[in-house]
Amino acid sequence: MPPVSPGLRWTALCVIACAAMGGAIAVFAQPSSTAPLTDIKGLYDASCASCHGVDGRGSGPASVALAPAPRDFTRGIYKFRSTASGSLPADEDLYRAIARGLPGTSMLAWKGILTDAQIRGLAAYVKQFSPRFATETPTQLTASQPIPPTPESLDKGKAAYESLACGACHGDAGTGEGAITSSLQDDWGHQIHAATLTEPWTFRGGGTATDIYRRLRTGINGTPMPAFADTAKDQDLWHVANYIASLGRKPVWKMDAAQVKALYEQRDQAAAANPVARGRVLSETLGCAHCHSPVDAQDRVLPGMKFAGGLKMRLVVWGDFVTANLTSDNETGLGRASDDDLTRAITHGIKRDGSRMLPFPMGWPGYAHLTPADLNAVIAFLRTIPPVKNQIPPPARPAFFAYLSAKFQMLIGGTDFPIVVFAGNAGSAGADAPGAARPAQQ
Numbered sequence: 001m002p003p004v005s006p007g008l009r010w011t012a013l014c015v016i017a018c019a020a021m022g023g024a025i026a027v028f029a030q031p032s033s034t035a036p037l038t039d040i041k042g043l044y045d046a047s048c049a050s051c052h053g054v055d056g057r058g059s060g061p062a063s064v065a066l067a068p069a070p071r072d073f074t075r076g077i078y079k080f081r082s083t084a085s086g087s088l089p090a091d092e093d094l095y096r097a098i099a100r101g102l103p104g105t106s107m108l109a110w111k112g113i114l115t116d117a118q119i120r121g122l123a124a125y126v127k128q129f130s131p132r133f134a135t136e137t138p139t140q141l142t143a144s145q146p147i148p149p150t151p152e153s154l155d156k157g158k159a160a161y162e163s164l165a166c167g168a169c170h171g172d173a174g175t176g177e178g179a180i181t182s183s184l185q186d187d188w189g190h191q192i193h194a195a196t197l198t199e200p201w202t203f204r205g206g207g208t209a210t211d212i213y214r215r216l217r218t219g220i221n222g223t224p225m226p227a228f229a230d231t232a233k234d235q236d237l238w239h240v241a242n243y244i245a246s247l248g249r250k251p252v253w254k255m256d257a258a259q260v261k262a263l264y265e266q267r268d269q270a271a272a273a274n275p276v277a278r279g280r281v282l283s284e285t286l287g288c289a290h291c292h293s294p295v296d297a298q299d300r301v302l303p304g305m306k307f308a309g310g311l312k313m314r315l316v317v318w319g320d321f322v323t324a325n326l327t328s329d330n331e332t333g334l335g336r337a338s339d340d341d342l343t344r345a346i347t348h349g350i351k352r353d354g355s356r357m358l359p360f361p362m363g364w365p366g367y368a369h370l371t372p373a374d375l376n377a378v379i380a381f382l383r384t385i386p387p388v389k390n391q392i393p394p395p396a397r398p399a400f401f402a403y404l405s406a407k408f409q410m411l412i413g414g415t416d417f418p419i420v421v422f423a424g425n426a427g428s429a430g431a432d433a434p435g436a437a438r439p440a441q442q
């Protein structure tokens with residue numbers, strides 16, 4: 001038996017999801033069904049489906065607010081493997097991802113919450129979402145002996161970092177600054193950004209030189225991060241891995257107050273020097289792009305509609321909410337909004353028409369903690385989005401009687417109401433968009 005009850009687990013999850021969002025999405029705290037723990041499907045549906053979906057497509061009710069997006073298991077593409085580029089993962093890789101979690105994302109470590117047998121059961125369960133596992137076998141890569149991180153190795157690593165052009169995506173100093181390519185997409189159509197190499201605690205595959213060496217050899221399937229097993233000398237990969245491990249700065253939680261202050265001052269300067277680039281990254285990682293772009297029934301952003309709003313969300317009890325058009329259109333978007341208007345909306349939940357937003361679905365209380373430089377960067381970036389005409393309807397609150405009856409069932413009957421995200425555009429630009437008015441996920 002797990003040490004925590006399903007109810008507590010959900011509360012913990014909510015806290016983590018909210019922290020990942022930097023906000024208050026209290027609606028995630030739905031009570032889960034109390035499935036018998038021997039039943040792996042029941043366990044999956046209760047513990048994993050809120051993000052990965054009952055059908056494994058990665059579009060569970062919580063997924064809409066998460067960046068990176070939860071894995072879609074149906075294509076059999078896995079990022080963190082010990083196997084060759086393009087290959088399926090080994091069972092051990094799936095076990096590791098579930099047990100240790102993926103640091104820096106909403107995918108938490110389940111070891112301690114679930115038993116080893118349950119984790120292995122789930123690793124087998126997620127495989128059946130993809131037909132690939134029936135016909136292909138994983139190609140294991142073997143690792144050579146580690147090379148110690150001597151000053152000489154670090155020098156060679158720095159040279160290899162340059163010759164292998166890692167900086168094209170990660171920036172010359174590994175911080176992303178000066179990268180040639182900053183608008184990267186994964187195979188599922190989500191915007192992603194190359195890891196910040198000075199923050200090894202965010203490496204999802206682990207931050208030691210051995211972890212990094214493995215990542216460089218296998219690449220990260222489904223993302224632009226290439227595999228170097230065939231294109232670089234094995235020794236050089238150890239040198240680069242040593243070099244990257246040496247770039248790690250002290251994490252904030254180990255710094256004293258003066259060091260923290262210096263770090264943020266330096267960050268603010270970087271943000272001030274290139275606010276639009278910083279704002280673009282923030283608008284992806286804070287989920288603005290996720291919620292403010294309408295999607296089709298396959299969860300892909302409708303062509304040309306990124307940031308144009310119109311994604312409809314139904315929060316039972318509270319009503320239907322349609323996300324705002326964040327493009328610079330004068331009539332239907334943010335074109336005529338002042339910086340103050342935007343600051344009020346993003347950090348205080350006050351819309352331009354003076355009405356107040358609930359703290360969900362948009363977790364504006366979390367955005368209240370953005371530093372002024374980051375907030376300005378987000379606003380500066382929003383200003384650069386070309387105008388798209390898409391008039392957004394106001395929220396539709398349910399009639400009082402329906403509200404009372406739903407609330408009653410929820411509180412007293414313990415009925416579990418999902419958040420429903422609708423496919424299609426609920427704005428004026430395309431009510432007949434593909435899949436319109438069909439629930440994308442419930």
Ligand code: HEC
Nearest residue numbers: 047048051068069070071078079080097098105106107122
């Ligand atoms: C709060 C949301 C959330 C929940 C709940 C969750 N996951 Fe995940 N999971 C994610 C995200 C996000 C990713 C992808 C992170 C990335 O792309 O780096 C992921 C990735 C994965 C991966 C892929 C690892 C790889 O190498 O590509 C597996 C396997 C996985 N999850 C299994 C599970 C299982 C099993 C459960 C239930 C015990 C679960 N997840 C619950 C969010 C979640």
Ligand code: HEC
Nearest residue numbers: 164165166169192193194195203204205206215223224225
């Ligand atoms: C074409 C662009 C590109 C190039 C070139 C590239 N990377 Fe990456 N790298 C990425 C992206 C994108 C990610 C994040 C993938 C994700 O979000 O899952 C990443 C992630 C990483 C990570 C984090 C791994 C983890 O466990 O989370 C490391 C370390 C890394 N890269 C190192 C390197 C090094 C060293 C090189 C050169 C030898 C390199 N990268 C070349 C795009 C690139």
Ligand code: HEC
Nearest residue numbers: 065286287288291321322323324345351352357361362395
């Ligand atoms: C979880 C989904 C979600 C996320 C994440 C999200 N929003 Fe929103 N946002 C909404 C919804 C829904 C509304 C409309 C709420 C209403 O009408 O009551 C909204 C409204 C707004 C408005 C108000 C526009 C007006 O009418 O004045 C602005 C501005 C805005 N969002 C900007 C952002 C920015 C910037 C981010 C990222 C920092 C962001 N949002 C992240 C869902 C989201």
